[in-house]
Amino acid sequence: MSDTRFTVVINNKKYDVEVYEQGDNVFLVKIGDREYIVHLSDEFLEEVEKQEEEEVTSMLTRAIEESVARTQQPLYHAExxxxxxxxxxxxxxxxxxxxxxxxxxxxxxxxxxxxMKMMIEIRSPYRGKVKKVLAQEGKFIDVGQAISVIEPL
Incomplete structure (x- = not known):
């Protein structure tokens, strides 16, 4: 898969998307001013190789929309x-x-x-009690993805 650029519409808002191959099954995806590291399965990549460019863009758009929906849904509930x-x-x-x-x-x-080969500590910006943990150790997380819900004390 070569570097790709396209536009997606999510919740009636247009976003410019750029996809850059970083290594084996690893891609850097830029959506607007945010960057995400994406790991794609061999099966997904094999399917992409069989498709025309328009269909690849459509597949990526659906994958991005589904990913955004998954990461946003628990946020609204947790707030x-x-x-x-x-x-x-x-x-x-x-x-x-x-x-x-x-x-x-x-x-x-x-x-x-x-x-990016750096260990970054995430610190609580407030004092509180952990109501729910939303992320799993060992899993990949995106910018803005919820890690936990903390009830202020």
Whole structure:
């Protein structure tokens, strides 16, 4: 798959999308001013190779729309329960240092994300009680993806 550029419409808003191959099954996807690291399965890539360029764009658009829908849906539900702690970096969540029911202090490290070969600590911006953990250790997370819901104290 070569570098690709196209436009998608999500929730009636247009976004310019750029896709750059980074390595085996790993792509950098730029949507507007945000960047995401995307890992695609061999099966998906095999299907892409069989398609015409228009169909590839359509497949990528659907995948992006589904991904956005999955990451946004829990956010709206969780906002009713407390404040949402999100990641500012795409990467692998290598350590999750909290669990439901834990008390966290402002500035406390709650997770560590590996992004671009750097370990980045994610700290709680407020004091509170962890109501729900929304991310899993070892999984990849995107910019803005919810990690946990914290009820302020």
């Amino acid at each position: 009713e329960q407390g404040l949402i702690l999100t990641s500012e970096f795409p990467g692998r969540l290598v350590k999750l240092l909290i669990k439901e029911g834990d008390l966290v202090n402002q500035g406390q490290t709650v997770a560590v994300v590996e992004s």
